[in-house]
Amino acid sequence: MEALANLGVNWKLFLAQAVNFLILLFILRRFAYRPMLDFLEKRSERIEKGLQDAEAATKKLSEMEEKEKKVLTAARSEAKTLIEAAETAAKKRDALHLAATEGKAKQFLEEARTKIEEEKKKVLLEAKREIAEVVALSVEKILKEKVDATKDKQLIQEMVK
Amino acid sequence: MEISIAAEKLFSIGGLPVTNAFLIGFLVSVFLILLTQIVVKKMALIPRGAQNVLEVIFEGLLSFIESVLGDKAQARRFFPLITTIFLFILVSNWIGLLPGAGTIGLTHLKDGQATIVPFLRSTSADLNFTIALSIIVVLTIQVSGIMALGIVKYGKKFFVSPFHKPYGLGTIMGLLELVSEFAKLLSFSFRLFGNIFAGEILLIVMLHLVPYFIPLPFLFLEVFVGFIQAAVFAMLTLVFLKMAMMEGAH
Numbered sequence: 001m002e003a004l005a006n007l008g009v010n011w012k013l014f015l016a017q018a019v020n021f022l023i024l025l026f027i028l029r030r031f032a033y034r035p036m037l038d039f040l041e042k043r044s045e046r047i048e049k050g051l052q053d054a055e056a057a058t059k060k061l062s063e064m065e066e067k068e069k070k071v072l073t074a075a076r077s078e079a080k081t082l083i084e085a086a087e088t089a090a091k092k093r094d095a096l097h098l099a100a101t102e103g104k105a106k107q108f109l110e111e112a113r114t115k116i117e118e119e120k121k122k123v124l125l126e127a128k129r130e131i132a133e134v135v136a137l138s139v140e141k142i143l144k145e146k147v148d149a150t151k152d153k154q155l156i157q158e159m160v161k
Numbered sequence: 162m163e164i165s166i167a168a169e170k171l172f173s174i175g176g177l178p179v180t181n182a183f184l185i186g187f188l189v190s191v192f193l194i195l196l197t198q199i200v201v202k203k204m205a206l207i208p209r210g211a212q213n214v215l216e217v218i219f220e221g222l223l224s225f226i227e228s229v230l231g232d233k234a235q236a237r238r239f240f241p242l243i244t245t246i247f248l249f250i251l252v253s254n255w256i257g258l259l260p261g262a263g264t265i266g267l268t269h270l271k272d273g274q275a276t277i278v279p280f281l282r283s284t285s286a287d288l289n290f291t292i293a294l295s296i297i298v299v300l301t302i303q304v305s306g307i308m309a310l311g312i313v314k315y316g317k318k319f320f321v322s323p324f325h326k327p328y329g330l331g332t333i334m335g336l337l338e339l340v341s342e343f344a345k346l347l348s349f350s351f352r353l354f355g356n357i358f359a360g361e362i363l364l365i366v367m368l369h370l371v372p373y374f375i376p377l378p379f380l381f382l383e384v385f386v387g388f389i390q391a392a393v394f395a396m397l398t399l400v401f402l403k404m405a406m407m408e409g410a411h
């Protein structure tokens with residue numbers, strides 16, 4: 001013990017140093033290490049989660065791209081068939097339309113023709129009658145006499161026939 | 162020039178002689194608490210400045226402790242002790258290297274001659290501290306060993322029956338082991354004290370011999386030694402803890 005005292009060891013100081021260190025240890029443990037380590041752990045967890053999220057996001061993105069491609073090709077083919085169908089339908093309709101107009105035109109033509117025929121007949125009839133009258137008048141003039149109206153008409157009728 | 166193995170007394174408070182080494186120990190404690198509190202209070206997700214440095218130290222130490230103990234929960238349990246030992250010894254070692262260590266202080270008369278009692282003296286250059294810390298560490302080691310293995314199993318490391326396999330040899334080895342537990346106390350305390358105290362004396366001597374430039378390499382050396390001694394103390398504590406908690410190999 002005397003040797004230790006010569007080296008400056010003093011039980012009061014020794015105790016004071018020990019207590020000082022223990023107090024420092026407890027204060028640091030409570031107010032520095034625990035919050036710090038918790039914080040570090042939380043952050044590393046967060047980083048890990050962030051990395052996982054990023055990975056999931058890229059995976060999802062590629063999936064979406066694939067889906068998009070599929071949808072696009074499907075849409076394209078559908079559009080193609082739609083266009084084709086529309087084209088054929090339009091062609092059909094055109095043909096029908098054409099036939100209908102043709103028919104109508106024919107009908108018009110026919111109608112016109114019959115009308116013309118009728119007109120022709122009418123005109124002809126009128127002409128005959130006029131001619132008959134003219135002939136009658138001329139005959140009357142030639143004969144300078146009138147038999148009588150009824151006989152005359154009869155005669156003219158026979159002549160014209 | 163006066164070299165004293167004991168830390169010099171500055172004043173006393175209620176019967177407790179306050180030495181320069183104790184004063185520095187107290188100031189180092191205050192410094193560490195303030196530093197960590199400033200960092201903890203302003204902890205940001207993206208580390209900056211002092212937070213970066215402390216994070217590097219803490220993460221490095223934690224992963225090192227984990228690699229030695231091989232268990233995450235245990236690593237977190239012993240992290241405070243190891244880290245406090247390391248930081249406290251490191252800072253107190255380096256404080257002793259500051260300019261003014263050994264030159265700024267109270268004058269006092271001794272044998273009719275005025276000498277200086279410096280304010281700055283590394284806490285590690287005081288046997289009171291190194292022995293106190295060694296006792297704390299050795300007690301922690303024993304208690305951890307007993308708690309991990311149970312008192313009977315732990316005791317069997319040191320008291321081996323001479324009627325089993327190695328017949329007597331095991332008994333002697335066990336007793337040697339017991340002696341080495343006490344030797345740890347001495348080796349811990351005197352290694353740290355010797356290194357730091359010798360370093361301070363070396364610096365004083367060099368400064369008195371050649372005041373300029375020549376002491377510089379020695380100053381660098383002492384910065385290095387201060388770090389190494391702090392690391393050695395902390396690592397040995399860790400390794401002894403691990404050994405105490407392992408079951409006996411013999």
